[in-house]
Amino acid sequence: MTDVATRARTLLDLHTAPEILVLANVWDVVSAQVVAATPGVRALATASHSIASTFGYADGENIPLDLHLDMVRRIVAAVDLPVTMDFEAGYGDAGETARRAIEVGAVGGNLEDQLRPLDEAVANVEAVMRAGRDAGVEFVLNARTDAFVRAAEGATSEEKVAEAVRRGRAYLEAGAPVVFVPGAVQRDDIAALVEGIGVRRVTVISVPGVSLPARELQELGVARVSTGPFTQRVALTALQDAAAEVVAGGVLPSGTRPLN
Structure with missing residues (x-):
């Protein structure tokens, strides 16, 4: 467990460093190896949506947990960097799922609150942190609040920020x-979240064509930005475009690199 504990400490330190932690999410061994070999990459994050899609399952804990964990295990074994796992809403037992994630080598994780009653959501956070302590690991929980993505219809930005801050604290x-706040992409909202939750305490997701650049998020005091399922979509877009070009009578892109 010493190596896992060391990786966990490294991942925790990356969240408090002055430089924002940028995570390009991965979904299988080859995507993990390619991202890990990219200059500047210091840690990896798995994307639950992308892993589920790899096996033909819809997002939302439809992929069996054993299968999900086995892919995370394979990813951890294939790289030398800290790996954090998205274990969605905890598969019915957040503490037990965190324990099993640590067993396969994950040193951090995302946990959705799905806007459950706050006392229940807090209890889930406590269970995950307890699992880390029991394993002797400073588990880096990226506690996700769905205050933006599950907000009531017509909720104002101020209301969404206030609820995210309440839960985040x-x-x-x-x-x-x-604290992870998906759906927060506007500069004013992110600045308000950092003010309310704390500098280097807020993490966000980068949405293509919408989100602020990582350097600007760093200036706002954001701890981490990840890419969720969007990196897989980037790869699949390139695949479909290449296939369309070949089928139409063309050739594969000349800049294709032998990355596997």
């Missing part, structure tokens, strides 16, 4: 080192 008090 509670998760920090329960031991989570950072």
Whole structure:
């Protein structure tokens, strides 16, 4: 467990460093190896949506947990960097799922609150952090609040920020080192979240064509930006475009590199 504990400490330190942690999410061994070999990459994050899609399952805990964990295990074994796993809403037992994630080598994880009652959501955060302590690991929980993506229809930005801050502070008090707020892409919203939750305490997702550049997020005090399922979509877009070009009578892109 010493190596896992060391990787966990490294991942935690990356969240508090002055430079923002940028994570291009991966979904299988070859995507993990390609991203890990990219200059500047310091850690990896898996994308639950992308892993589920790889096996033909819809997002939302439809992929069996054993299959999901086996892919994470393979990814961890294939790279020398810290790996954080997206284990969605915890598969019915957040603490047990975190324990199993640590067993396969993950040193951090995303946990959705799905806007459950706050006391229930806090209890899930506490269970995950307890699993880390029991394993002797400073588990880096990226406690996700769905205050933006599950907000009531017509909710204002101010209302969404206020709810995210309320929940985020509670998760920090329960031991989570950072709070993930997907759906927050506007500069003013992100600045308000950082003000309310704390500098280097907020993490966000980069959405193609919408999100701020990582350098600007760093200036706002964001701890981490990840890419979720969008990196897989980038790869699949390139695949479909190449296939269309060949089928139409053309050739594969000349800049294709032998990355596998």
